[in-house]
Amino acid sequence: MFIDRLIAGIRKYGNPSVAGLDPRLEYIPRGIREKAFRECGKGFAGASQAILEFNKKLIDALCDIVPAVKPQLAYYEMYGTEGIRVFAETCRYAKDRGMLVIADGKRNDIGSTAQAYSAAYLGKTEISGSLISAFDADALTVNPYLGVDGVKPFIDECASSDRGIFVLVKTSNRSSGQVQDLVTQDGRRVYEVVAELVDEWSAAAVGASGYSSIGAVVGATYPEQARILRKIMKRSYFLVPGYGAQGGTAQDAVCAFDDDGLGAVVNASRSIMCAWMTEEWSERYGEDGFDQAARNEAIRMREDLRCALESGK
Amino acid sequence: MFIDRLIAGIRKYGNPSVAGLDPRLEYIPRGIREKAFRECGKGFAGASQAILEFNKKLIDALCDIVPAVKPQLAYYEMYGTEGIRVFAETCRYAKDRGMLVIADGKRNDIGSTAQAYSAAYLGKTEISGSLISAFDADALTVNPYLGVDGVKPFIDECASSDRGIFVLVKTSNRSSGQVQDLVTQDGRRVYEVVAELVDEWSAAAVGASGYSSIGAVVGATYPEQARILRKIMKRSYFLVPGYGAQGGTAQDAVCAFDDDGLGAVVNASRSIMCAWMTEEWSERYGEDGFDQAARNEAIRMREDLRCALESGK
DSSP, X not given: OHHHHHHHHHHHHTOOEEEEEOOOGGGSOHHHHHHHHHXXXXXXXXXXXXXXXXXXXXXXXXXXXXXXXXXXXXXXXXXXXXXXXXXXXXXXXXXXXXXXXXXXXXXXXXXXXXXXXXXXXXXXXXXXXXXXOSSOOSEEEEOOTTOHHHHHHHHHHHHHSSOEEEEEEEOSSGGGHHHHTOBBTTSOBHHHHHHHHHHHHHGGGBOTTSOEEEEEEEOTTOHHHHHHHHHHOTTEEEEEOOBSTTSBOHHHHGGGSOTTSOSEEXXXXXXXXXXXXXXXXXXXXXXXXXXXXXXXXXXXXXXXXHHHHHHOO | OHHHHHHHHHHHHTOOEEEEEOOOXXXXXXXHHHHHHHHHOSSHHHHHHHHHHHHHHHHHHHTTTOSEEEEBTHHHHTTHHHHHHHHHHHHHHHHHTTXXXXXXXXXXXXXXXXXHHHHHHTSOEEETTEEEOSSOOSEEEEOOTTOHHHHHHHHHHHHHSSOEEEEEEEOSSGGGHHHHTOBBTTSOBHHXXXXXXXXXXXXXXXXXXXXXXXXXXXOTTOHHHHHHHHHHOTTEXXXXXXXXXXXBOHHHHGGGSOTTSXXXXXXXXXXXXXXXXXXXXXXXXXTTTHHHHHHHHHHHHHHHHHHHHHHOO
């Protein structure tokens, strides 16, 4: 089960966090960019090469302290086919280094099409009798706006293999309430109704840990809602974005956890990728030490979460 | 404006329909598949080559009667990087033949990431001062679950260039009501609240036609809801899936149109791609004539919609 593998990773490193790989070109040190542009040109090939180099060094620096990476598909799709090639290579590289890969694609569609997305990211694609993996991620983020039949193919994959999903319930962005916070006639908010669906779905893929491979996305920027949601989705692990650059604190993120210190993984993207640019780390590591700055920021984040978890909700 | 280009195409061919390109391997005649497998192997490269060949012939057969194609990203992503290469080539080929391309990706994320998706599909990606198009589609489908700040980057692109979006409002699938039909405290359904948001957003990109490049997805399988939504989103063009294989009829689809016969485009995927397999066309055209079968089915659909539009809602 995906969820047991995730929890094993979290326990191994004592670190309930995920490193987001959303590699904007401006986050990448000039030296790496210029080398890639010299070798592959100043187009998508060069940009993608720079991203791959950056990602690999980050993965090398993080793979023995952080259990999972979360590459955000948009930042690869914007470089076209070359970008997707690098997304695939990043997934492979991270898995080879022992990290779990959570593909952040927020995919959604009607059942037959959701089946194709599930094959693309979690399962295998059949080609005249052979089964081949396309991106072979460990987990995928999924948008629930279409209801159960758009999520079912992913659930089935999670139930029958070692893959997982995180369903968007309450997202970290400012306007998430426009749809998610609507109050329904019986007094429940839309995010609570979706949470109840996720709770129902989560029964299909419960691991030895008691947690399910059907998880939820709950933003660190909404700690009050996280507390409510923790009670509704007892079996679901929460993937918590919004820590760091988006304004969520460790104290906020802790609301997504259970009392035993499990139940959530907290993602940070910019704060880790761009650690080398900050006052705190830039002098010490410089541009070339961007990976060491990322490692130190990841350790700082781990300690930040540990302290907050110890002091309780 | 995208919307004026779409309406011009609809008027030119007297055909408010869109051909979905969701090319499952089993939809592709054996001859094309076997040739591609011989030339490129029985992996993703061979499968993708077969899809490209199939798509090109369909586009050739449809480009002077149907104004737009709608490739569904999932069916390309499932073949990995090779599949994405073929998605990009399909978009280019259709545009070269004068068709509009609506990329069906149902993308969604927080603002900064939505910006990256917008660059990938509608706008351009900046690489050290140069702007390059990744997939260069004319329009993209977008999921509204994250509220306005996840949609704003797409709206801005539509307002400042000739691109469009179709925001999911009421989808065609059976379980769409689980979230979309929830009744809020003031008696509005979630899809009505989203429709009001889309109506507000649509003001940013109104074309000479009076319609906006900010459109909506409204399934043909829910004609009653389409009637209500037509009144809420007066400026928005509706992209209507669910006709044909999913069970929606021309009579149902007509509810998405305005009284002047504009206001909607109806998508058909399987019924056009798989026309060659049906009793109606298989004897006449055989496997090799799959493109002519598709053309005839597209003409049949055009006439079906025309009749329904003439007899009114």
